[in-house]
Every structure is written in C-alpha cells, then in structure tokens.
Amino acid sequence: MRSQVLQANLNSLRKSGSVFGLVMARETTVMFSDVAFSAKAVTGIVQTVDDIIFYYAKEHRSPDTFAFGYDGGNLLLVTDEFFRLIVWYSDETGIDRVTRSARSFLKDYKASLITDQLEKGLSLVEAERVAFSEAELPDVLDGEDALARPVTERISARAKGPIDPTSPIAPVLPPGAKASQNNYPVPPSL
C-alpha cells in the first residue's frame, strides 16, 4: 500500500462514525498518528500496547482484539502480527462496526505489502518474507529483548497470584470513585 493510500485509508477510518483518534504502529514504531495526545503520550501508549502483547505472548496467548471503556471515551486495540491499530471512539454502541473496519484495514494493509512485492516478481513465499522484514519497516528498538519490560513485569506480578476462585482481585476504581457508565444503565438492584 503506497503511503498516500495508507494515509487516505487511515484518514477515512479516522473520520468514520464517532472515531476521534487513531494510531497505527508496527510493534513500537508509530506509523501513523492522528489523536489529541502528545507525541510522548502516543509513544507511551504504543509501548504499553507492545508490552501487553509481549506479556500475552509469554503466556502463549494471542488475543487479537481488545476494547476498554474510560471516563473520557473508548479505546479499541486490534492487532495482526506486528501491526497494531488503536482507535478512540465516543459512541460505545458502534463498537463492533469500528472493530470490523479496523480489522479490515489491517488485513488489506498486510495484503497490500505482499502485493507490492509480488509486483516486483517475487514468489509468494519470498514476497511475504520481504514484505514483513525489518528492512521494509525498521523497528526503532533494536535489541528489544535486552530492554526492560516494566509493564510486563507489573502485569505478571498482578496476575501471578494463586489461580483459584478466591485469588485477590483489586478494584480498578479507588474507593469513592465512580466509573463512567457510558450507555449502560446501572442496575438499580446492585
């Protein structure tokens, strides 16, 4: 996918529905960012996402889609191998449409990388290898394995308690805080 097409497609996704922010990354490298956070915050978010994926990988797990609700909006994270698409949106009812669009985009993007190589006359196997090679999209974090993973360690520390039904589960919310309920009513019986 040519950079102009990539940008156009991401801009199109960025402007769909209630989407108000979008970041695309390859591992820890920010490829596209259009969100009202500082560059430092975007870097921190992308690094945190990479750490989360790393944590799950260490556990031999591979979740590919996450969504979280916050007081300031909703965050969708879609991953496909090295690539991550992070989408912020306000209308929680549109969560599945945003998810489908994000996943379709990533799928098309990966296919386009391979197509670009096929057009150069490479075999499919070779095209796939070159398309996703580090040389095509360099990762700024060389020697990543040597880097500390504080976030991963924090998740591990939290999650490695005894696995039984009475293992401690600390609330996310501090006492007295009230979560945003978005479009979901609070059951009066609770």
Place this chain on the structure above:
Amino acid sequence: MRTTLEEALAAREPRFFRASRGEAKGTTGEHDTARFAENLMVLQECAVLLGEQMEMNAVSYGVFQEGEETGGFIFETDASGQSPHAWGALVNRRMPFRECLQRIHDQAGG
C-alpha cells in the same frame, strides 16, 4: 448428566461471573471461575496501564477476543460508591463486543 459448564460450552453461551472483595464467583466450577479471575486481573491491569498513559483513570469495561473465545467485564459501584465490583463473562465463540457487554449488563441487572 452434563455440568453447567458443559452445557454452556455446548450451547456456546456465556458463563457469567462476579468478582468483589477479593473473590470471584461463578456457577461453572472452580477451574472455570479461576480462569475468569485470571483473565479479569490481567485485563483490568491492561486497562489501567493504558488509562495511565491517557490520564483516564476510571475504567468502566474491558473486553477481548482471542481465537474462538470472547471475554470481558464491567465495573460497577454500589449506591455509596464504596464497594466496586465486577461482573464478567467468558464465551467460547467470537461474540460481538456490544452483545457481550449487553449480556453482562443483563446478567448484572437480573
């Protein structure tokens, strides 16, 4: 005779759980409840970590899809706001997030 867990898995229907005050409770057995508890702890930690980066500290829900499984939680507080607890679910299919969250809310409200 099939267990509640076996029935839920066969029907690909959500298994619901509740967690508060350091305990997770469910109706599909200790192993399944422990599995939910582990997922809940990791997922809420992921939510908090990302929230810290965005300076958004109040988390209302988290959901994930992995292979042919969907899971998630919602957070609620009681009227006094002093006793936050989580309702959650696991289901052995890729359930749309909206449906998953709504089913958890329905269960919490029921």
